[in-house]
Amino acid sequence: MRPRIAGRPRRSEDCARAPEPEEWTNCSVTIQDATDDDPSGIEEGQYYACADGELVVRDLDGRVIARQLLGRGDDPLTVVKRLLRKTASRRPAPLVFPDAGYA
Numbered sequence: 001m002r003p004r005i006a007g008r009p010r011r012s013e014d015c016a017r018a019p020e021p022e023e024w025t026n027c028s029v030t031i032q033d034a035t036d037d038d039p040s041g042i043e044e045g046q047y048y049a050c051a052d053g054e055l056v057v058r059d060l061d062g063r064v065i066a067r068q069l070l071g072r073g074d075d076p077l078t079v080v081k082r083l084l085r086k087t088a089s090r091r092p093a094p095l096v097f098p099d100a101g102y103a
Contacts, residue, residue, distance in 0.1 A: 023048075027047060027077065027081065028043065031043050043084045044059075046059075055069070055076055055079055057084065065083075066083040
């Protein structure tokens with residue numbers, strides 16, 4: 001972590017004060033491969049990069065789920081997909097009941 005310069009707000013504070021972007025970029029990532037019994041799982045989100053290099057990711061309901069500073073040469077889309085995979089693993093999987101063959 002870089003040292004904070006006195007009198008200078010943190011980068012996330014800079015981005016928080018920036019006006020809300022008019023357009024967010026949509027993104028989706030496969031988090032589970034398809035099988036014979038189960039279709040693949042995807043995670044969807046939206047993102048934008050602040051002018052100071054901070055990447056903000058939110059879910060489709062508009063809740064911010066991740067913020068990260070982009071490093072030199074980082075591809076924003078690659079970082080967003082990694083963050084979406086990471087946040088998806090924290091949520092519980094839906095319950096699946098086996099077909100017992102009777103009603």
